[in-house]
Amino acid sequence: MVPLFPKSDASNRHIAVIGTYTPRKCGIATFTGDLVDQLGRFHPEIAFDVYALTDPAEALDYGDIAGEIMADERADYARTARAINESGVDAVWLQHEYGIFGGDHGDMVCDFVDRLAAPLILTLHTVLADPGEKQRAILTHLLTRASQVMVMSRHSADLLARLYGIGNERLTVIPHGAPDRPFGRQRAFKGYLNLGDRPVLMTFGLLGPGKGIEHAIEALPAIVERHPDVVYRIVGATHPNLLARDGESYREGLQALAERLGVADHIEWANRFVDTPELLDQLEACDIYITPYPGLQQSTSGTLSYAVALGKAVVSTPYLHAKELLADGVGEFVAPGSAQSIAEAVNGLLDAPDRLEAMQRRAYAKGRETIWPRFADAGAALVEKSVAAPRIPAARLFATPGLSGFTTMCDDVGIFQHAIGTVPDRNHGYCVDDNARALMLMNLADGFDARDADAWSRRFAAFVQDAWNPDLKRFRNFMGYDRKWCEDCGSDDSNGRAIWALGHTAVHGCNEDLRWWARGLFDAALEGLADIDSPRALAFAMLGAALRVEGEPDHAGALALLERGGAVLDGLLNAVRRPDWAWFEAVLGYDNPRLSQALIEAGRILNREDWRDSGLTSLAWIAEMQTSATGQFRAVGSDSFYRPHEMLPFDQQPLEAQAAVDAASSAFRVDPARRWFDHATMAYRWFLGDNDRGAVLADVATGRCRDGITPRGANRNCGAESILAFQLAHYGVIALAHYQQPESGGDILESQRIPQKPTAHIR
Known part of the structure; x- marks a missing residue:
């Protein structure tokens, strides 16, 4: 990695x-x-x-x-x-x-x-x-x-x-x-262009009907009458789209107009696209820059910025950019489509050289605000x-999260699903998914005394128990704030997670009574899994079965579930994967590493090296997919869920980082390589700000966690799923560090300040 x-x-x-x-x-x-x-x-x-x-x-x-x-x-x-x-x-x-x-x-x-x-x-x-x-x-x-x-x-x-x-x-x-050039060099550049001392007007840009040049040409007779030496320089090629469609008919029409008005000898046409250095030289030679645009919605004109920065008097219609840049006497405004207005403004400036120079100096002073050094500094x-914030220091990595953010999401029923910011949102009630995860956290969390741990554990266990529908042999999922179930049967995923939590509690529950309860409900719920073939639901249930076998190695139902689930996952992987897509499905969804983790656990327990190796290979692939070029964890974005063979970066969700931590822990048990610890810690650092947006999602002091990373940064909401993902990921990475300790001679624990108390493994 x-x-x-x-x-x-x-x-x-x-x-x-x-x-x-x-x-x-x-x-x-x-x-x-x-x-x-x-x-x-x-x-x-x-x-x-x-x-x-x-x-x-x-x-x-x-x-x-x-x-x-x-x-x-x-x-x-x-x-x-x-x-x-x-x-x-x-x-x-x-x-x-x-x-x-x-x-x-x-x-x-x-x-x-x-x-x-x-x-x-x-x-x-x-x-x-x-x-x-x-x-x-x-x-x-x-x-x-x-x-x-x-x-x-x-x-x-x-x-x-x-x-x-x-x-x-x-x-x-x-x-x-805009460029930063000296003020007042008209005479030198007029000489360079063989213009002598003639008054020079100028318009620049790709020619097209939207430039309003015909109105400036119509103003020329009145200007020439007062200033017979004046020259109007029209610099720029015809717009390529217009040229492809109509040829030079627009330019030819302007030239015909000048002939009819008798001012053709007072116009110079530079019919070509000029690069910026040449444009600046052309601008330096002019006295008055004219932008007679009839449309007033143009919000940006680079050449207007250039003209002002070079200290040119500007006569312009009041389009948006001009209104802002030319305010306070920096330029002079004329009515759109009015040749008379243009003629009066130009003659007024040429008639009064002192007034013309004063406007030029005001323009030059205004241009100092936009010269390239100022633009570059602002850019x-x-x-x-x-850009994302700097990476977090290693010393912060393994601090134990507080629990106040977790407990404030709970009431006497269980844990609420969602929050608005950090405020629990009662409108969405509760679900067995989150209460099952909360029960798993109670099996592991430091920070409660035995009495409080028992009380919290029983609260979440009671929710899972009440979710059980014995008639259907399935768990309900959603409960409203009124304590009424919203359904008779929850999703396959929620049933898989309930089995997972029961398997975990059967081994790691805080007392024997709780462990006894979990074993009984686990056994009763196995029957309802017979017709579930959803890959993730099977993976969740398999992780519970693997834990159940840890406590009871000959548990027939758990072993059968691992056998069936392993066959399904291995079959999917063999059917779908290709050289550039070593995965179980043609799309990437949520909780992705759990599929690999479940196959690794099934291979480990059932002595199926082929399953174990397939699990490791697929986990290495998804780990690579979720590692950015800068070495950060980049969770599969929810935008990817329905797009075959693609991974999009947003929105990134905490559940994915937790899954990466836990799957790496399972991988390390069968393949004790340092890379798995490195990947797990990389995924955990994602919570703490080492991510694509430098967004700190987790507050270690309270144990809260925000709901993910959007393109604009952190989602401010702190729902139960996110809080629990952060909390469980912490205990998962601590457990993995302790597994790794013999391999590292203890240097990891010591150098990273990892708590010395061994912690139960989350699977």
Whole structure:
């Protein structure tokens, strides 16, 4: 279980970046390139792997990047997500715009982010005020997966708060970055472009009807009348999508308009896509930058940020980004679609050179807030805010959990199923699943005197007893808060867990009376298992049978159950497994290691080496599947449950970590290798914060545990299943450490401060 990559720390971050990328000709590609270049320049401690979204129609050389994603190929997203997870990155930074991902409105991005294990940083280049149903669904899904969200305008942040409920703890506004160049070099760059001392107006961008350039051209006659030397430079190629559909008809229409108005000689066309350095040189040569966009919802314009940072006077329609960046006299606003308004604003500035220079200086001062060093600092801070916390110190690993969090989940009936935060939720009542687990905990827990241990044990035993339906030979599962059973027969799983708890109590109950009761109900319940063939229910019952045999080696019913269950599990494994999928089923579900653990126990007790070896092999496979590239435990996510031959990382649940601990303990009994102890402790550390989100789930002081890890961190609820999984995992890893002690010469117990009291093994 050696990690492929060492875990990064604060001085060495490793980030995967997803988006279109240079040399692709689009604004987001330019932004992604700037993001990587500028953070790499000012924060070299951050390393980037770039995965570029590509269009098969474009054959581009992306240089030395980590990979490409064909935007319309669903399999490419799955392949890339797997590669990113295996690379052990600290976070994934995804650039989102609806048009750059494949599928309906770009919905292939949703399945992609579901597969990513590292924290997700989401940059939203567009936040729509009135999204369509599909657009809203996509963004909602992305926001549920994102650890941090970046937007470039306050307006976008307000929309996210109003429409999607995103709070400041996950939302950061970082204005679009811009270059840091000296102020006032127009004359030098005009000379470079052979423009002399002419007043220069400029608009830049991929040409299309949404740019409003026709209105600026319509304003030129009035501007030329007052300033006959003026030149309007229109820099940029026609948008490739428009070019593919309509050719150069839009540009030709603009040129025809200029001819009709008699201003064609006052326009220079730079009909090509220019890279950032050339764009900056072009901007430096202009006096007034014009953005006459008719649509007012554009929340980000990189070239507007560049123009302001270079100290250019800006005449603009009040679209969203412009309203924020050009406020307080930084620029001048004009009415959308109004050539007269543009002409008046431009002439007003050219008529008054002092006023023009004052506006340019205000723009330059404003631009100091967004220059690349400031942008890079903000981006680096966002990375640190997103990545998982540092690993826990070993000294905290084996502290004995308190029990107050456990007891406050209980009343005189038993333990409640669920909680809202740390408050027990009476609405969901009780279940035999949790009360059976609670009984097992009472068989093991330190911290109670004999009288209290007996009282708590009898409370949970009474619940299990009352759950027994002798007419059906099965256990009920769910009971309401009114103490009425909600069913006559519980699920196969709940019946398997009840048998398991009875087998455990038959051997480890706190007194002989309790052990006698457990033996009797175990024997009575065996008959009801005859028609159960659910793999997990069988595995749970087999673990109870293995314990029953420990106390009574010739128990015929328990041996028969192990024989039948072992045959079923071994048959499933042989039928389903393939070279890359050494498992019992085509899907991964919950409590996965229990299947291997049950087969190991059956092989051990029945002297079936083939079953034992199959159990060990399958357990090694699931252990590898649940080990991240950074050497952390990554529990099979609940999103995986119905997806054949896939493992998705969220939501991760405590039950899986406990199962990994206990299965490793069973494996060590038949294969005393250090790797099983290492895997068990890795799984236990998951509770304490050594996980994909650095989320501390377990509170050792109270013994509470949160309900799992979501893409955004810990689920705040502390239900019975989670509390019991943490508590039982603790005693399981302590027991395994004591089993391992002879192999290690005692060094593990001493170096890890493991309690010296031997503890009963949980199986």
